[in-house]
Amino acid sequence: MGLQLFSFLIAGVIIVAGALGVVLSKHPVHAALFLIQTLFGVAVEFLVVEAHFLAAIQVIVYAGAIVILFLFVIMLLGVDNAEDLSIEPIIGQRPLAALSGAAIFGLLMTVIFSASSGGRITGEGSVSLALDATDPTGEVLPNVEQLAQVIFTDMVFAFEVTAILLTVAVVGAVVMARRIPGALQPLPEVLPIGEFSTEDQGESTAVAATEEGEEH
Amino acid sequence: MLTPTYYLVLSALVFSIGAFGVLVRRNPLIMFMCVELMLNAVNLTFIGLAWGLNDIGGQVSVFFVMVVAAAEVVVGLAIVVAIMRRRDGATADDLSVLRG
Structure with missing residues (x-):
């Protein structure tokens, strides 16, 4: 082995x-x-x-x-x-869910073993860079350089779009996790530069926590 | 001898477990974790096939899947926080309307 x-x-x-x-x-x-x-x-x-x-x-x-x-x-x-896992909210939910899970597994296995003949899966790659691609000096490119080469050439548009996606996700998370007492409040007044408002120090920690994981 | 088929089988197993979890559990947070399991199963498929077909494309796809998964978790958890603030201890059964 x-x-x-x-x-x-x-x-x-x-x-x-x-x-x-x-x-x-x-x-x-x-x-x-x-x-x-x-x-x-x-x-x-x-x-x-x-x-x-x-x-x-x-x-x-x-x-x-x-x-x-x-x-x-x-x-x-x-x-x-x-x-409490002993309560079953919908009668027969668990057996049905187990059946669905087993069905998904069986279906996937059927497809996998009918698609691979003799344990080998064959096909053509879509992006034209092989894992054993070499640089001009004949050395195999490291994994990071291969990824970078594809992401910053063929996939550069998708890469830029992910930047927008992440920005939208941060803004959406802040908007949804904001603590709004009662009806919608007007936006805070813009203070002149140099003055700081002391009121909203205790803004929700939820927002901070939600943003925390976004940095990566 | 390791072949991509091993990866596909493992991934099918993890995907099924995740799907079962989403169907069975009522805590929205644990349902989210099960969705993460399913996303990881798909990543395993991509990596296994990228290796089997000798093509970096699968790894690039995994990169993008991870970015989308991170964004999805952030927005999803913000929704959970917003809902839980209105009703304490809500389960997925209580969330039958779109407005909180």
Whole structure:
């Protein structure tokens, strides 16, 4: 058994165990911790096939930012009360959901094994840069440089659009998480430069918490 | 010998678990986490096929998926915060109207 396959299987077990933990744990904080386990497992799977940059991003953005954002919201709302999993709100919901999950899995497996003949999946790449592409001196390009080469040439428009998307997401999050007492309040008056308003020091910490995870 | 099919099978498994979680759980935060599981399953597919087909395109797609996932989580959690502020301890069953 190759080292690659061995690492894949170990990380696979970690991922599946974490995923089951997310779904089955009563407490939201436990679910968030199991989610970290799964995300680290996925980062290992990325490393197994030498996607080094994405493995680093997976740890920084997912485990570092997104799960922390989840934990912030859990703590902020005080939703640390465990859910009673023995209550089934809709009769027959769980068996039906299990059936749907199994059906999705069966469908995907059917497609996977009918598409791959003899364990090999063949096809043509869409972006014209192979993973073993070389630079003019004949050395294989590092993963980060390959990604940069595609993102900043072929995909540069999509890359710029993501900048707009992130800005819109930040503004949307601030607007929605604002604390509005009663009806809509008029916007605060603009003070001349040099004067500071002392009123709105205690603006909602929710906004700060929501923005926190956005920086990455 | 590791082949992309292993990645596809693992990804199908994680995706199904995530879908099951979204259908079963009532806490909106945990439903979000299950959506993250499903997004990660898709990322695994992309990475496995990028490796199998020897093409960096799959990795570029994962990069964009991650950006969109980050934006989605921020907006989604802002909505959850806004709803929870109005009604404490709301579950997904209570959220049947669009206005808070």
